[in-house]
Amino acid sequence: SQQGEEDPQALSIQEGENATMNCSYKTSINNLQWYRQNSGRGLVHLILIRSNEREKHSGRLRVTLDTSKKSSSLLITASRAADTASYFCATDEGNSGYSTLTFGKGTMLLVSP
Amino acid sequence: KAGVTQTPRYLIKTRGQQVTLSCSPISGHRSVSWYQQTPGQGLQFLFEYFSETQRNKGNFPGRFSGRQFSNSRSEMNVSTLELGDSALYLCASSFSTGVNTEAFFGQGTRLTVV
Numbered sequence: 001s002q003q004g005e006e007d008p009q010a011l012s013i014q015e016g017e018n019a020t021m022n023c024s025y026k027t028s029i030n031n032l033q034w035y036r037q038n039s040g041r042g043l044v045h046l047i048l049i050r051s052n053e054r055e056k057h058s059g060r061l062r063v064t065l066d067t068s069k070k071s072s073s074l075l076i077t078a079s080r081a082a083d084t085a086s087y088f089c090a091t092d093e094g095n096s097g098y099s100t101l102t103f104g105k106g107t108m109l110l111v112s113p
Numbered sequence: 114k115a116g117v118t119q120t121p122r123y124l125i126k127t128r129g130q131q132v133t134l135s136c137s138p139i140s141g142h143r144s145v146s147w148y149q150q151t152p153g154q155g156l157q158f159l160f161e162y163f164s165e166t167q168r169n170k171g172n173f174p175g176r177f178s179g180r181q182f183s184n185s186r187s188e189m190n191v192s193t194l195e196l197g198d199s200a201l202y203l204c205a206s207s208f209s210t211g212v213n214t215e216a217f218f219g220q221g222t223r224l225t226v227v
Binding site for chain 2 (some may be wrong): 033035042043048069090100101102104
């Protein structure tokens with residue numbers, strides 16, 4: 001079953017613009033992770049934000065987490081054509097003491113030169 | 114440090130056959146999870162292994178099974194293949210199974226059932 005739901009499903013922007021993707025989830029979580037996938041290949045881990053964190057940065061990436069609204073956002077600043085990919089949020093509920101990720105269906109980002 | 118290695122990268126099988134996929138985790142990682150990705154269902158959790166023990170299992174039929182060896186390498190097996198089993202199968206490794214542990218994925222095995 002899907003826990004995270006990304007919004008929008010697809011996003012098309014020009015190089016240099018910022019891209020914002022949102023993720024909503026349903027149950028309490030230990031952490032939320034964002035991944036990138038290029039054209040049906042493996043997933044690349046971008047960033048992990050813990051349930052007690054509100055904001056995290058990594059290079060051109062900024063992730064926020066609002067546990068009261070059960071939502072997260074991923075901001076990519078100054079987008080590049082190489083950022084073209086699908087982006088997934090994954091929630092770690094882990095209430096059994098170990099980690100299982102539940103993924104959303106992803107946002108397809110197209111960055112045009 | 115080498116990443117997660119999955120073999121083979123591509124596979125074509127006939128309905129009714131069985132298939133075995135392999136995953137070598139990052140050195141030092143003891144947890145291996147498997148996921149199935151399809152256009153319709155997205156990414157779905159199959160199972161997780163830690164220290165040769167299956168710790169968690171997703172909602173898949175018994176035709177899907179797996180195991181983990183003492184060197185943390187893992188295999189998953191699908192028996193009596195169906196057309197709907199066509200998917201990208203992704204393996205992820207983690208240092209431990211504790212919460213707040215990052216999972217690193219391999220490039221996947223693309224299975225096509227004809």
